[in-house]
Amino acid sequence: MRLVLYTGKGGVGKTTTAAATALRAAECGSRTLLVSADAAHSLSDVLARNIGPEVARVAPGLDAIEVDARVEIARHWGHVHDFLVSLFRHQGIEGVVAEELALIPGAEEIATLIAVDEFARSGEYDFAVVDCAPTDTTLRLLTLPDVAHGSVRLLLKLQRALARVVTPIARGLSDAPLPDSEVFREAEALVYEKLAGLRERIAAKQTSVRLVVTSERMVIDEARRAFTDLCLFGLHCDAVVVNRLLPEAAARESFFGDWAKLQEERFGEIERAFAPLATLRAELGEEEIIGCARLGEHAAKTFGATPPDAVLCEPPTIRFSKRNGRGVVEVPLPGATLDALDIAKIDDSLVIKTANAARSLALPHTLASHDVAEARLGEGVLSVYFDARPVGG
Ligand SMILES: Nc1ncnc2c1ncn2[C@@H]1O[C@H](COP(=O)(O)OP(=O)(O)OP(=O)(O)O)[C@@H](O)[C@H]1O
Ligand SMILES: [Mg+2]
Secondary structure, three states: OEEEEEEOOOOOOHHHHHHHHHHHHHHOOOOEEEEEOOOOOOHHHHHOOOOOOOOEEEEOOEEEEEOOHHHHHHHHHHHHHHHHHHHHHHOOOOHHHHHHHOOOOOHHHHHHHHHHHHHHHHOOOOEEEEEOOOHHHHHHHHHHHHHHHHHHHHHHHHHHHHHHHHHHHHHHHOOOOOOOHHHHHHHHHHHHHHHHHHHHHHHOOOEEEEEEEOOOHHHHHHHHHHHHHHHHOOOOEEEEEEEEEOOHHHHHOHHHHHHHHHHHHHHHHHHHHOOOOEEEEEEOOOOOOOOHHHHHHHHHHHHOOOOOOOOOOOOOOOEEEEEOOEEEEEEEOOOOOHHHOEEEEEOOEEEEEOOOOEEEEEOOHHHHOOOEEEEEEEOOEEEEEEOOOOOOO
């Protein structure tokens, strides 16, 4: 199943663009699902009809849902959650506070993604469009399966080891609640099946992130940082949607003339800054774009002959190679500058840090025993060179 996630700064038009894309795809014949992953759901407002946590048909070939993350959490790891709540209660933490504490950080985001993944596996849809929360949260959402997988797995190992020794003794001695096998089974399923599955889904070529921007400087800058960070995590972006561009008729009016000129300059800047992504133009409507009829018109103008569910730009990928006898890791990092990056080799991994995010890349066996020699950045690709000789060799 093709999956497209829309993100961007608050208020730029993510929900509108996501809904318009989904509607257009359904009109073009794709069985489409529109999903809200933003805790502040607003599909109901944009579609001008009530959308809830159950799938609802909104147009021929188009279903929509606002995922209720709490319900999903209860469904997937209710036992783990209940155990944590009982443990906190035992320690004297009461009611709502215990409930809140028991929410594993990022659990709501993960639960939402798991719901999307289940729809993808169901075979009922060709295309899912996800309306995400503003940039920072989306980044967290998409990088979580990667981060959580490692840390939860470690935790699980420790717990298992501990339980084998401590549980039989403690059962006899303490009245503190202890995790039973169901808790472990659920936690393991989370790590080995669900998180692993999500990592695959998110990194798949069939999954793309689209950035929605307007022509304001702050909006563009935030999207550029997001683009770099998404690339760092190997997530594929395929397009930028430039929203609220003045239509030609308005640009001819003297009052808007300068504004329209500035917008065109910025549009050129956006095309260059986000190359090789596709750039789509979305016009400012005469009024708010609410309801299927207006969304359909807006989508037709924005996409024209472009299929809304196509992969609009082939994603670059991380490459390991050899040059002049030295190992090289090439990481596509458009928009990054070398002095804003921290690069270090820690154990068998290469750690790359930007201002907002850090990723640990497992190195192939042949490079793991070599130190980093130098890093270069050119044409949006970070090349990290390794010493020709292994450490101590
Ligand atoms: N091209 C446009 N022309 C006219 N109105 C627009 C356009 N794009 C968005 N809007 C309006 O701007 C408002 C905000 O849009 P929308 O809800 O899609 O933004 P958002 O990025 O999803 O916001 P949030 O960050 O709050 O989720 C809505 O009232 C919407 O109808
Ligand atoms: Mg929104």
